[in-house]
Amino acid sequence: MKIALIGYGKMGKAIDAIATAKGHEVILRIDINSKHLLEKEHLGQADVAIEFTTPETAYENVMKCFAADVPVVSGTTGWLDKLPEVKAMAEKEGKGFLQTTNFSIGVNIFFEINKRLAELMASQPQYDVQMEEIHHTQKKDSPSGTAISLAEQVLGAVTRKHAWVNEEATAADQLSIISKRIDPAPGTHTVTYTSAIDDISITHTAHSREGFAAGAVVAAEYLKGKKGVYTMKDVLNL
Template identity: 45%
Template sequence: MNIALIGYGRMGHIIEEIAVARGHRIGIIVDIDNSNDLNREKFKDIDVAIEFSSPKAALENVSSCLKLGVSVVSGTTGWLKDMHKVLDICSTSNAAFIHSANFSIGVNLLFHLNSELSKQMNRYREYTVSIEEIHHTRKLDAPSGTALSLAEGIKQQHSAYTGWCFDNERSENKIPIKPVREGMVPGTHIVTWDSDIDTITLRHEAKNRRGFAMGAVIAAEFIKGKTGVFTMKEVLGFT
């Protein structure tokens, strides 16, 4: 598979290493210094683009690829308010698109468990839920996209919750999220269901970024040659 890397920070370097080890070729690398290379001529032989850039650049990067007929795996967070624009483009493009706040297989198992537990907890209203996420100080968005995905999973399954709020601004029917930024922590997410008699906790702690990168490459392998919009549920066989 011929892959374009869009964004060449720490994640881009790890994705490159894993993709090459799995027998793929990096056809082009597009970063802030050569953004004009995202064009039809340079992308004519690209099978899939893997995009980990920045919230400000993601919409243009993804849209440009889809308009060229190049499928995209996007892991950039902090731009979901514009996601509908990408979905509209993808609906008329001969390409596929998948976005995830977190491509780690472990985190996607956490999403699945979170959804299933929330469905069961809908019956036990003595429990209340909260989310904590811990990341390195260079992470720009807060709460993390993964924390927001966890909150959305709870909201979809539990009728008592209509959205989320920051932990220090608690509101009725909202899921409180506490973002913490410290050191160089790759990422920890904790979902806690608490009552007067006990506590149930789901926790995922990343040891490094390789899990995120591996999941992104696996997603690229999955969407090659496909059209339409996919999620990690399809990639991992959860549906």
């Protein structure tokens, strides 16, 4: 499989190493100094693109992939306001698109556990719920995209909570997400339900970027040759 890497920071380099080890060919390594490669004549040679950049550039990068008719896997977070438009375009024009806040196989299993726990706790009003996420100091968005995904799952089931806030909650209907930036911390997410009697916590801790990078390569393998919009639930058959 021929892969175009859009974004060649620490994550891009980790994906490069894993993809190469699996026998794939990385034909483009695009960073801020080689944006001229984001054109059909170059991108069109790839079977799939993997995009890890910034919230400010992700939309344009995905559009470039669509223009080159190359399926694109995006792991950039912080640009959720544009996602409905991108997904609608992919469905309408038959473009391959997969976006997730976290490619880690463990995290995606954690999502399913979180969703089920929230469903169980929905009828237990004696429990309050809050979240904490810890990442390295270079992470640009806060809270993390993964934390937002977890929060939305909780809000979808625990109806006594109406919105999340990226601070200590000041109202009973707020879901607090506490963000901490500490080096070196690839990523820890904890959801805690607290009552006067006991606490229930679930935590996922990433030890390195390899889990995210490996999942991104698996997603790219899945998306090759496909059209339409997919998620990691499709990739992992969850």
